Amino acid sequence: MDELLQVANATHDNDGTVKLQFITSDGGSFESSSFYVGRHLNICCSTQIGCVNKCLHCASREVPFLRNLTSEELIQQIAFLSDKRNETFDILFLGMGDPFVNFQNVFAAYTYFCKEGATQIEDVLLCTSGMSNNRAVLQLLSHEPQRPNIVFSVHAVPDTLRQKIIPHTLLYNLDSMKKDILFYTAKTDDYVFVNYTPLLNINDKPEQLKDFALWCRDIHNCIVRIIPFNTWQGTALSPASNRTIEDLIDLCKDYGVRADVRPSYGTAINAGCGQLRGDKVRREQRNEM
Numbered sequence: 001m002d003e004l005l006q007v008a009n010a011t012h013d014n015d016g017t018v019k020l021q022f023i024t025s026d027g028g029s030f031e032s033s034s035f036y037v038g039r040h041l042n043i044c045c046s047t048q049i050g051c052v053n054k055c056l057h058c059a060s061r062e063v064p065f066l067r068n069l070t071s072e073e074l075i076q077q078i079a080f081l082s083d084k085r086n087e088t089f090d091i092l093f094l095g096m097g098d099p100f101v102n103f104q105n106v107f108a109a110y111t112y113f114c115k116e117g118a119t120q121i122e123d124v125l126l127c128t129s130g131m132s133n134n135r136a137v138l139q140l141l142s143h144e145p146q147r148p149n150i151v152f153s154v155h156a157v158p159d160t161l162r163q164k165i166i167p168h169t170l171l172y173n174l175d176s177m178k179k180d181i182l183f184y185t186a187k188t189d190d191y192v193f194v195n196y197t198p199l200l201n202i203n204d205k206p207e208q209l210k211d212f213a214l215w216c217r218d219i220h221n222c223i224v225r226i227i228p229f230n231t232w233q234g235t236a237l238s239p240a241s242n243r244t245i246e247d248l249i250d251l252c253k254d255y256g257v258r259a260d261v262r263p264s265y266g267t268a269i270n271a272g273c274g275q276l277r278g279d280k281v282r283r284e285q286r287n288e289m
């Protein structure tokens with residue numbers, strides 16, 4: 001395979017996280033990372049250059065959308081991030097971009113790794129903030145003998161509040177998302193993850209947490225993952241308190257929903273969840289100096 005990507009920059013965090021900044025052959029720029037959970041390698045792969053979804057709490061919203069990454073670029077990106085390490089790893093399609101928007105290429109890369117990397121890949125995670133093609137994608141995946149784990153970013157209930165955090169969900173509401181999740185879990189009996197990032201004075205009020213826990217209660221095979229907000233330059237948002245996170249876990253338990261907190265990795269080098277960006281932002285920052 002030709003070299004489609006160049007590594008323009010590599011940054012290392014003391015916790016073992018490595019962030020790579022890639023340049024594509026047409027001059028696009030994006031970042032992705034690898035990190036260890038205990039001794040297990042995780043590769044957080046970007047699927048688009050920029051992101052059309054513009055979620056309020058995510059630094060990728062600042063990067064103008066250029067295009068989807070091709071399946072070959074996805075495969076090369078993962079090869080760079082795994083750095084020929086002779087160990088098993090998970091692939092998380094959680095970096096810049098919504099993998100459901102670029103599903104054709106993501107699925108081609110996924111299928112490639114299921115065949116070629118079968119002995120090295122342990123788990124694959126696909127994350128979506130909710131797109132109108134969700135049902136078609138879930139239908140296709142439900143027929144796969146080897147299925148990835150699916151993560152749904154919810155972040156707020158009801159729709160009016162959620163649209164402030166994930167604006168494009170105006171076209172794909174919570175009812176549609178729940179119907180699609182129930183369709184998938186009924187067909188596969190797989191567990192699905194539902195994400196919530198509590199933000200100070202946005203979605204952290206007790207009644208808002210309760211609405212979310214109640215929404216999850218109807219989904220039998222659901223695990224709530226609380227993702228603490230990782231700050232980035234230019235955002236006015238702040239993380240909700242630790243007490244809020246504990247309250248949300250307790251509320252979920254009260255309603256019979258499993259919930260845990262996903263620790264952050266690589267935040268000192270801006271490689272944590274929601275912190276990845278691209279070169280254009282860097283250039284703008286340099287010009288300001």
Ligand code: SF4
Binds near residue numbers: 051059061129
């Ligand atoms: S959270 Fe995901 S979908 Fe939302 S802007 Fe960031 S990369 Fe895009």
